[in-house]
Amino acid sequence: MSLKDTLIPFKAWGNLVKKPVTLKDPMREGAPRYRGFHKNDVDTCIGCGSCEAICENEAIVMVPAEGIETKDGDSGLRPLVDYGRCCWCGLCVDVCTTGSLSLSNEHTWICEDPEELKYIPGIDKKPWDEKEEGWKKPVPNYHFYGQERVSMEEMEAEERGDSFIEFVKGYSKEQAQKEADRCVECGICVATCPAHMGIPEYIKAIRNDDIEEGMRVLYETNPLPEICGRICTHKCEDVCSVGHEGDPLSIRWLKRYIADQVPSDKYKEILDTQKIYKGDKKIALIGAGPASLSAAYYLSLLGHNCTIFEKLDKAGGMMRYGIPEYRLPYDQIDKDVKYIESLGTEIIYNTNVDAAKFMELKENYDVVYVGTGLHLGRSTAIPGSDHEHVFQSIDLLREITEGKEIMVPEKVVVIGGGNVAMDITRSIARLQKIKYGKVGVITTSLEKEEVMPADREEVVEAREEGSIINPGWGPKSIEIEDGKIKGLHVVRCLSIFDETGRFNPSLDEDDKNFFEADMIVESIGQGMDISYLPEELKEKIEFGPRGRINVDDYFQTSLDWLFAGGDMIQGPDVIHGIANGHKAAIGIDNFLNKK
Amino acid sequence: MKQVLEKLSASFEIEDIVYQRDDLTFLSAKKENLINLITHLRDIEGFSHFVLLSCVDWIEDDKFQLTYFLNKPEEKYDLGIRCMIDRKEASMDSAHHLWKQIATYQREIKEMFGVDFPGSPGVDEPFILEGWDNIPPMRRDFDTKQYSADTFFPRERPKTNDPKEYMKEQMHPGEWGEYRKEKK
Amino acid sequence: MSLLNIETDRSKYPVKGEDGKLQIDLDSHKYVKLWQGPNHPGVTGNMALELTLAGDEIVESKTHVGYLHRGFEKLIERRLFVQGLPTSIRMCVAEPDSNEYVYSTCVEQLSGIDIPEMAKWIRALLLEMARLQALLRVVPGQGGTFALGLGVQWGVYMRELILDRFEELTGGRVYHMFMTPGGVRGLLPGGFKKRMEENLKEIDQFVINIDNLMYSNSVFKKRAIDVAVLDPSWIDKYGAVGPVARSAGYNRDVRKDYPYLIYDQLDFEPKVMNHSDIYNRSRIRWYDIQTSVDLIRQIMAKMPEKGDIKAETPNVLHWRIPKGETYVRSEASRGEYGLYMVTDGSDKPRRINLRGPSYTQAVALLQDLLVGANIADVAAIMVSLQTCPPEIER
Structure with a gap:
C-alpha cells in the first residue's frame, strides 16, 4: 500500500462537475418492442382462445363481447386480460392464430381498485389502443405450430388421367400425426360442421395414436367416416383458425386416416355394438343414401328395426352413383354400409317405391322416412x-x-x-x-x-x-x-x-x-323427384319455398309418421344428409316413445 | 470413457447406460453399491466435482429416483448416476462425508420428498419449510394449487367460456349433446 | 501494523465436546447469538445467518433460507413446456437469462431439436449481456459492503444502460423471456449495435474508475486482502465454481470447457488467480467485466446479419417429449449454472432441478468460511461469494 493508493480514490470527486444522468419525470416511453398492455384487433380476432390456452398464469379468460356476433368461424368471444395475473411474457401474442393480439409499449396504469386492472383489449377503450409501438408476433419464420399442411401423396396427373383408381393415397401414421399436431384445439370448426363432429377430439386421438378412441368419436356423429373422409365438402376447414395465417388443417384427410386404419371386423368390438337391444318398432326408409343410412344407424342403436328400400341394386345413393370412383372407391362405401347392415338394418334393393308401395309401407311400418335426394338433372x-x-x-x-x-x-x-x-x-x-x-x-x-x-x-x-x-x-x-x-x-x-x-x-x-x-x-x-308420394298425402304435407317439404327441427313433416331428410331438405352434400339422418333418428325415437 | 464404464459395470453392477451427449452419460446403480461407486469415481477415476443431487418421484412405479451428478474436470465429462429406491419409508445411505455440500442436498430432499438419509448432519431440521404440516411438497401427489386454495385467500378468476361450448349455446342451442343416445 | 495486532484471549473460546460439536453455553454470557438477516443491508437478498460470536469473532455460523421459497420447480411440473419458460426465469432474479438458456436447451435437447445459427448468436449475446449486468452490480457491491456506496451508484447506472439494450432487443428490462424453446423471439433491432457500442465505451471508463475507487484504494485493500482466504482444496470439497474457483487457481469456465452456442468461435481467456481472498475474488469479477465487454464486441462483429430465428418445433400447445433426462449447464456470472430436466412422455416436465452456484457456496462453504471471521467482514464475505438466495430455494 502506497500513498498513491490513499490518494487515487479521490479522483471520484471529478464527478461533481459532470452532468447528472438521472431521468426526469415524465418517464420516457418504452422501447418499440416493449411488452406493455394488450391490444386486440377485435375484427380480425376470431375468439379461438389459443391465447387463453397458452397463458401460464390463467390471466386470460374468453368472454362474450359487446358488438361481436357469434357466427361461423368466430366464436363471438374475446380475451379479457387480468393484470393481477399477467406476467407480460407475450406468449399469447406469439401463438395468436389470426395475429390480432399484440402488446403496446405503454407500461403505466394507475388505479385504486385492483379489480379495475382487467379489460377486454379492443373492446374496452384504452389510451394505448392507437399506439403503433409494442410487442408484435416475431418475424421471420417464428411459429408456435406448423403453418404448412402435410402434403398428401397423390398420383401424378399423367398416372391417374386414364384410370378410375383412387388417386389420393391417404396419410401415413407419421404424416397424420404431424398434421394433427398443428391443431390448436379451439373447436371453432365444430359449430360449422353440419354434423357437429367432435373434430378436436378425434384429432387429439390421432396425436395420441389412439385410433380406437378416434373411431368412437367419429361414430358418435357420423356413421359414414370412410366416405366423409374422402368426399366431405369440409366446411370445417374453411373456418379453421390455423388457416388464418397458414394452411387450414386437413380435417377431412385426418378423418379418413382414422377410418382407414380399422378393418371392418374390428368395428363392433371397438364401438361396443356386439350386443344391441332390439325393440318391436319398425321403420321404413326410402332411398339408401347417406340420410337414410345415417338415420338407420342411429335408429338401430336406439333399438329400432329399420328397412331401407333402394331403387338401384347397390346402396349409397348419390355417393355411389354421383361421385366418380377415383374420388370414392366403391369398396369404401361397402365398408361403411356393411357395418350399418350388420347392426340389423335390412336393405331391399331394386325396389322402386311408387304411390301404391308407399301406402303399403305406411300401413306396415310405424314410421316412414324419406331420403330420396336430388336425382333429376x-x-x-x-x-x-x-x-x-x-x-x-x-x-x-x-x-x-x-x-x-x-x-x-x-x-x-x-x-x-x-x-x-x-x-x-x-x-x-x-x-x-x-x-x-x-x-x-x-x-x-x-x-x-x-x-x-x-x-x-x-x-x-x-x-x-x-x-x-x-x-x-x-x-x-x-x-x-x-x-x-x-x-x-x-x-x-x-x-x-x-x-x-x-x-x-x-x-x-x-x-x-x-x-x-x-x-x-x-x-x-x-331437383327432387317426389312422384312416389300419393296425391292425397301431398295435399296434407306442408311445402315451403321452392317446393321443399317443410320439416321441424327433428325432420318431422306435418304428417307425424313421416320424416324426411338429406339433399331434398338441406344441402346438397353428404355431411348434411348424415346430420339430418342423425337428428331425424332422435326425432323418430322421441315420436315412437310418445306413441 | 466407455472403457471406464465397462470396467465399472463389472464390479458395481451398472445397468441402463444412456449416452445422452458426448460429455454426459446416465447409468443406474443399485442402492447398496451406490456410495461405493461414487467414492470410487471420486478417488480413483478423478470425478472430483460433485454437481448435483436430485430426486425424482416416480409415483406410478412406487419409486424415488435419486440422481447423483459427478463431473470429471480433467476430461470435461459428466456422469448422472440413477438410483431407484422404494417410495415407502424411503431411505438412502448418506454421502455427506464425500462432499460437504451433499448434506444440504440431503436435507432438502428429506424435506421436499421425505427421503431419509440417516446420519446426515442436520437432515431432520427444516431447511426451507418451517412448521410444515402436510406431505412433503415435491411429491407428485401433493397438489400445489389445491393447497394454495385451501390455505390462502385465492382471488377469483373471472368466468371463462370454451369457444366450442359457447358457439353451441349461441348458434345451435340444444342440438348437440343429445347425440350418442343409445340403448344397449 | 503490529500496533494494531491485539492477541485475543483464546481461553474464552468454546471447545469441541465429545460429540465433535462446539460446546456453546449461551447462559455463560461468553457468547452472543446474532442473526444477520433476513432483512439486512449487508445480506444479498432474503437469507439469514445465525452467528455465534465470541467477542467480535464468529465461532459458529448457520445459513437459514426459506424466506422466498416459491416452489418454481414444482410449479413447472404442472406447466406445458412452453409455459415453463416464463416461470423458470424467475428462479434467479439477478441473471434470468441463464435460466432461459438452460431451460430451453434442456427442452430442445430432449426433443432432438437444433436451433438455427442466428438464434445461437443472439442467445450468446443475451447471455453475455446478462453476465455483464450482473457483474456491474456485484463488483461495486463489494465496495458497498465496506460502506463505499459511490461505486454502487455508478454500477447501477451502468447496469441500467445494459437494461436499456435488453429492453430494446427483448421487450423486457429484467425478465426477458426471449429464448423460447426452439430459438429466439427476434433479430437485433436497427441501430442496436451502435447504441450498444456507446454503452460499452462508458463501461470501459467505468472499469477504470472502479479500479481507482476500489482496487487501488488503501482502505479497501486493508479490509479485503488476506481476509477469508479459501484453501484451494476446498473448491472441490465444497463444490465451489466460477470466479470463486478461478480465484483459487482452478481454471474452470463452462464457456471454455464445454463450449456451448458459439463460444468456440470467440477468442477469450478467463482470468485465473492463485490466492482466493475477498480482494481477488472481487478482482477476478472486475476482469470478468472486461472479458464480457470484449465478448459482446466480438459477438456483435462476428454474428450474421440475418437468418432464421427459430427451428421448427411441435405445436407448443401439445409439445410432448419422450421419456428421458438431461443436464445442461451454462456459465453465469457466479459460475456453473445448470438445469437437470426429466421428462416422462407427457406434455409437461416430470422434474426440473436447478443447480445454482449459491446452493453450495452460500450454505456449506459460507458456514465454514465464516468461522474465525470478524463480524464486520460477514457481509463482505457473502458478497465475495456472490450469494444469490433465490437459487438456493427456488
Missing part, C-alpha cells in the same frame, strides 16, 4: 338443349357407375361450375384418355373463377388432367348442323345475382365465344 333450356346428345351429368355419372357404356366423343362441353360438373368433366376426360389417348373437355360456368362453387382442388386437378376450365360464360344456344351438335355459343357473364341478391345473371352480349363440341353435358343442379 336440371336443364339450361337454351335453344338446342333438347338434342339427344345433350345429357344430364347426373345420368351419365350413374351410368358410368353401373358400368354402362356412355357416348364419349372427342370434343365435349360441360356446362356448370360445381363439384358435380367437375366430377363429370374429370370422368369424361378419363374415358377420352382411354379411348383416344387425349383429353378434349371444355367446362364453362356462369360463375367467375374466384366464385366457382366447386372445391378449389377439384378445379386444379381437373386442369392437371388436361381438361379446360373456362369459367365466366353464360350459355346462349347450341349450334346444330345436319342433326349433329357443332358446339355451344356463350356470352360473357358479368354478374350472377342482382342487387336484391336474386339469381339474375347479367350478360354482356357483345363479348361472345364459341366452344366446339360433339356432345354437351348440363350440370347446373338437380
Whole structure:
C-alpha cells in the first residue's frame, strides 16, 4: 500500500462537475418492442382462445363481447386480460392464430381498485389502443405450430388421367400425426360442421395414436367416416383458425386416416355394438343414401328395426352413383354400409317405391322416412338443349357407375361450375384418355373463377388432367348442323345475382365465344323427384319455398309418421344428409316413445 | 470413457447406460453399491466435482429416483448416476462425508420428498419449510394449487367460456349433446 | 501494523465436546447469538445467518433460507413446456437469462431439436449481456459492503444502460423471456449495435474508475486482502465454481470447457488467480467485466446479419417429449449454472432441478468460511461469494 493508493480514490470527486444522468419525470416511453398492455384487433380476432390456452398464469379468460356476433368461424368471444395475473411474457401474442393480439409499449396504469386492472383489449377503450409501438408476433419464420399442411401423396396427373383408381393415397401414421399436431384445439370448426363432429377430439386421438378412441368419436356423429373422409365438402376447414395465417388443417384427410386404419371386423368390438337391444318398432326408409343410412344407424342403436328400400341394386345413393370412383372407391362405401347392415338394418334393393308401395309401407311400418335426394338433372333450356346428345351429368355419372357404356366423343362441353360438373368433366376426360389417348373437355360456368362453387382442388386437378376450365360464360344456344351438335355459343357473364341478391345473371352480349363440341353435358343442379308420394298425402304435407317439404327441427313433416331428410331438405352434400339422418333418428325415437 | 464404464459395470453392477451427449452419460446403480461407486469415481477415476443431487418421484412405479451428478474436470465429462429406491419409508445411505455440500442436498430432499438419509448432519431440521404440516411438497401427489386454495385467500378468476361450448349455446342451442343416445 | 495486532484471549473460546460439536453455553454470557438477516443491508437478498460470536469473532455460523421459497420447480411440473419458460426465469432474479438458456436447451435437447445459427448468436449475446449486468452490480457491491456506496451508484447506472439494450432487443428490462424453446423471439433491432457500442465505451471508463475507487484504494485493500482466504482444496470439497474457483487457481469456465452456442468461435481467456481472498475474488469479477465487454464486441462483429430465428418445433400447445433426462449447464456470472430436466412422455416436465452456484457456496462453504471471521467482514464475505438466495430455494 502506497500513498498513491490513499490518494487515487479521490479522483471520484471529478464527478461533481459532470452532468447528472438521472431521468426526469415524465418517464420516457418504452422501447418499440416493449411488452406493455394488450391490444386486440377485435375484427380480425376470431375468439379461438389459443391465447387463453397458452397463458401460464390463467390471466386470460374468453368472454362474450359487446358488438361481436357469434357466427361461423368466430366464436363471438374475446380475451379479457387480468393484470393481477399477467406476467407480460407475450406468449399469447406469439401463438395468436389470426395475429390480432399484440402488446403496446405503454407500461403505466394507475388505479385504486385492483379489480379495475382487467379489460377486454379492443373492446374496452384504452389510451394505448392507437399506439403503433409494442410487442408484435416475431418475424421471420417464428411459429408456435406448423403453418404448412402435410402434403398428401397423390398420383401424378399423367398416372391417374386414364384410370378410375383412387388417386389420393391417404396419410401415413407419421404424416397424420404431424398434421394433427398443428391443431390448436379451439373447436371453432365444430359449430360449422353440419354434423357437429367432435373434430378436436378425434384429432387429439390421432396425436395420441389412439385410433380406437378416434373411431368412437367419429361414430358418435357420423356413421359414414370412410366416405366423409374422402368426399366431405369440409366446411370445417374453411373456418379453421390455423388457416388464418397458414394452411387450414386437413380435417377431412385426418378423418379418413382414422377410418382407414380399422378393418371392418374390428368395428363392433371397438364401438361396443356386439350386443344391441332390439325393440318391436319398425321403420321404413326410402332411398339408401347417406340420410337414410345415417338415420338407420342411429335408429338401430336406439333399438329400432329399420328397412331401407333402394331403387338401384347397390346402396349409397348419390355417393355411389354421383361421385366418380377415383374420388370414392366403391369398396369404401361397402365398408361403411356393411357395418350399418350388420347392426340389423335390412336393405331391399331394386325396389322402386311408387304411390301404391308407399301406402303399403305406411300401413306396415310405424314410421316412414324419406331420403330420396336430388336425382333429376336440371336443364339450361337454351335453344338446342333438347338434342339427344345433350345429357344430364347426373345420368351419365350413374351410368358410368353401373358400368354402362356412355357416348364419349372427342370434343365435349360441360356446362356448370360445381363439384358435380367437375366430377363429370374429370370422368369424361378419363374415358377420352382411354379411348383416344387425349383429353378434349371444355367446362364453362356462369360463375367467375374466384366464385366457382366447386372445391378449389377439384378445379386444379381437373386442369392437371388436361381438361379446360373456362369459367365466366353464360350459355346462349347450341349450334346444330345436319342433326349433329357443332358446339355451344356463350356470352360473357358479368354478374350472377342482382342487387336484391336474386339469381339474375347479367350478360354482356357483345363479348361472345364459341366452344366446339360433339356432345354437351348440363350440370347446373338437380331437383327432387317426389312422384312416389300419393296425391292425397301431398295435399296434407306442408311445402315451403321452392317446393321443399317443410320439416321441424327433428325432420318431422306435418304428417307425424313421416320424416324426411338429406339433399331434398338441406344441402346438397353428404355431411348434411348424415346430420339430418342423425337428428331425424332422435326425432323418430322421441315420436315412437310418445306413441 | 466407455472403457471406464465397462470396467465399472463389472464390479458395481451398472445397468441402463444412456449416452445422452458426448460429455454426459446416465447409468443406474443399485442402492447398496451406490456410495461405493461414487467414492470410487471420486478417488480413483478423478470425478472430483460433485454437481448435483436430485430426486425424482416416480409415483406410478412406487419409486424415488435419486440422481447423483459427478463431473470429471480433467476430461470435461459428466456422469448422472440413477438410483431407484422404494417410495415407502424411503431411505438412502448418506454421502455427506464425500462432499460437504451433499448434506444440504440431503436435507432438502428429506424435506421436499421425505427421503431419509440417516446420519446426515442436520437432515431432520427444516431447511426451507418451517412448521410444515402436510406431505412433503415435491411429491407428485401433493397438489400445489389445491393447497394454495385451501390455505390462502385465492382471488377469483373471472368466468371463462370454451369457444366450442359457447358457439353451441349461441348458434345451435340444444342440438348437440343429445347425440350418442343409445340403448344397449 | 503490529500496533494494531491485539492477541485475543483464546481461553474464552468454546471447545469441541465429545460429540465433535462446539460446546456453546449461551447462559455463560461468553457468547452472543446474532442473526444477520433476513432483512439486512449487508445480506444479498432474503437469507439469514445465525452467528455465534465470541467477542467480535464468529465461532459458529448457520445459513437459514426459506424466506422466498416459491416452489418454481414444482410449479413447472404442472406447466406445458412452453409455459415453463416464463416461470423458470424467475428462479434467479439477478441473471434470468441463464435460466432461459438452460431451460430451453434442456427442452430442445430432449426433443432432438437444433436451433438455427442466428438464434445461437443472439442467445450468446443475451447471455453475455446478462453476465455483464450482473457483474456491474456485484463488483461495486463489494465496495458497498465496506460502506463505499459511490461505486454502487455508478454500477447501477451502468447496469441500467445494459437494461436499456435488453429492453430494446427483448421487450423486457429484467425478465426477458426471449429464448423460447426452439430459438429466439427476434433479430437485433436497427441501430442496436451502435447504441450498444456507446454503452460499452462508458463501461470501459467505468472499469477504470472502479479500479481507482476500489482496487487501488488503501482502505479497501486493508479490509479485503488476506481476509477469508479459501484453501484451494476446498473448491472441490465444497463444490465451489466460477470466479470463486478461478480465484483459487482452478481454471474452470463452462464457456471454455464445454463450449456451448458459439463460444468456440470467440477468442477469450478467463482470468485465473492463485490466492482466493475477498480482494481477488472481487478482482477476478472486475476482469470478468472486461472479458464480457470484449465478448459482446466480438459477438456483435462476428454474428450474421440475418437468418432464421427459430427451428421448427411441435405445436407448443401439445409439445410432448419422450421419456428421458438431461443436464445442461451454462456459465453465469457466479459460475456453473445448470438445469437437470426429466421428462416422462407427457406434455409437461416430470422434474426440473436447478443447480445454482449459491446452493453450495452460500450454505456449506459460507458456514465454514465464516468461522474465525470478524463480524464486520460477514457481509463482505457473502458478497465475495456472490450469494444469490433465490437459487438456493427456488
